[in-house]
Amino acid sequence: MRKLMRATVAAGACALAFGAVAPVAGATSGPEIEGYSADVQSEAVSALGAERGITDTAASRILDTQDDSVRALDAALAKLGDRAAGGYLDASGAPVVNVVSEVAASQARTAQAGVVTRVVEHSTADLEAARDALPSVADTSVATDPTSNQLVVTVGSDAPAAEVADLKAAADRLGDAVRVEQVAGGFDAAIYGGEAITGGGSRCSAGFNANSGGQNYIVDAGHCTGAVSQWNVGPSVGASFPGNDYGLIRNDTGSAPGAVSLYNGSAQAINSAANAYVGQSICKSGSTTGLTCGTVQATNVTVNYPQGAVYQLVQTSASVNSGDSGGALFAGSTGLGITSGMGGGSSFFQPLTEALSAYGVTLN
Known part of the structure; x- marks a missing residue:
């Protein structure tokens, strides 16, 4: 683990302050989209428009149908099993399933209405075998x-x-199963900076409030909870890093709402957790950069941090910086991930569903 950068903040300046912040109305972009707070909707629409060169109306239409597209994609992939080779949302927000034969394409169309099928060369097993054949090198990543x-x-x-x-x-x-890209700098687990949870002279951002057996917890980044034993909100009680990047903090503050701070006096309610898909419009809340939005660029990403490899991360275009670690990745009211790190102009997140399952906790 890298040496943590020290910072000075008041002991009470922590991300759990968002526990007292209720969702409030703000500027919107077009008609209200179910599950989105006004501020998140506005930022997500702006980010989609900038990334894809589309109008606010077109961006709002994508957000409005995205939940249905994700559910259709989940259902199709579950029904197809290893006959599928992954899936994503296309530029219009439509669900696309990759298959390796025309027979599987026909089965996919039968299995789930509204899903576009696409015949590809490499199966999921082919790509995973290629991944296993690649050596692990610090300051690199491997994404599907x-x-x-x-x-x-x-x-x-x-x-x-x-x-x-x-x-x-x-x-x-490995031929055309793999392509190599170069970026400046390296890959860092972003732990310092920002105002959020504090402990041991270090800072991270609070993630998602959860509970088990009547006790409240904060699901956070493992590189944060593994480095700091006592936070100003409670003690670290679990950490998995590297390999994974999730951890658990006992929340002793008495405040643990099912909402994510937007760092502007408002909050986004979170009522479920799900997996992220390539092409999905997302937002991130963190104590350094606040609310930023973008698109999922890749999933099943291996990031080779200097401290070791972390597997099955989600890669996005949403901006993060030091101090955002542990912060929340979400799409509307659906929690998706925990901020892990950054590199090459992208941000990386630990899937939330895996962390919740590992600790047997439920979102508040």
């Missing part, structure tokens, strides 16, 4: 891109040159 049916190896300029050469050689041997 269902839109191109490839693994994407991203190499930071901080990565050791000799090991990168071996990595690129291994990628070349």
Whole structure:
């Protein structure tokens, strides 16, 4: 674990302050979208418009249908099992399922109405075998891109040159199942900066309030809870990092609403947890950068932090910075992930569903 940067804040300046913040109305972009607070809707519409060059009306239409698209995609992939090779939401927000044969495509259309099918070359098993054949190198990541049916190896300029050469050689041997991209810098688990939960001279952002057996907890980043034993909101009681990046803090504040702070006096209610999909419009709440929105770029991402590899992360275009670690990734009222780190202009999140399952806790 890297040495934590020290910061000075008042002991009471913590992300649990959002527990007292009720969702309030704000500026909206078009008609109200179910499940979205006014501020989140406005920011999400703006981010979609900027990323895709579309109007606010078109962006609002995508957000309005996104939950239905995600549910259809979940259902189709569950029914198809290993006959599917992943799925995503296209630029219009429609659900797309990859399959490796025309027979499977026909089965997919029968299994779930409204889902677009696409025949691809590489099965999920093929891509996972390719992933296993790649050496692990610090300051790199390996992501599954269902839109191109490839693994994407991203190499930071901080990565050791000799090991990168071996990595690129291994990628070349795997042919068009893998593509390699270069980015500046490295990959960091972002733990310092910002005003949020504090402990041991360090800061992180609070994630999601949850409970088990009448006790409230905060589901947070494992690289935060593993580094700090006592926060100003309660003690760390669980940590998994590297490998995973989730942790658990006992919430002793007496305030634990099912909502995420937007750091502007308002909040977004969270009432469920789900998996994220490529192409999905998302937002992130963190104590350094506040509310930022973007799109899911990749899933099943391996990020090779200097402290070790973390697997099955979600990669997005939403901005994060140091101090946002542990903060919440969500789509409307659905929780998706916990802020893990950043690199190459992207942000990385631990899936929330996995963390909830690991600790046997339920969202408040």
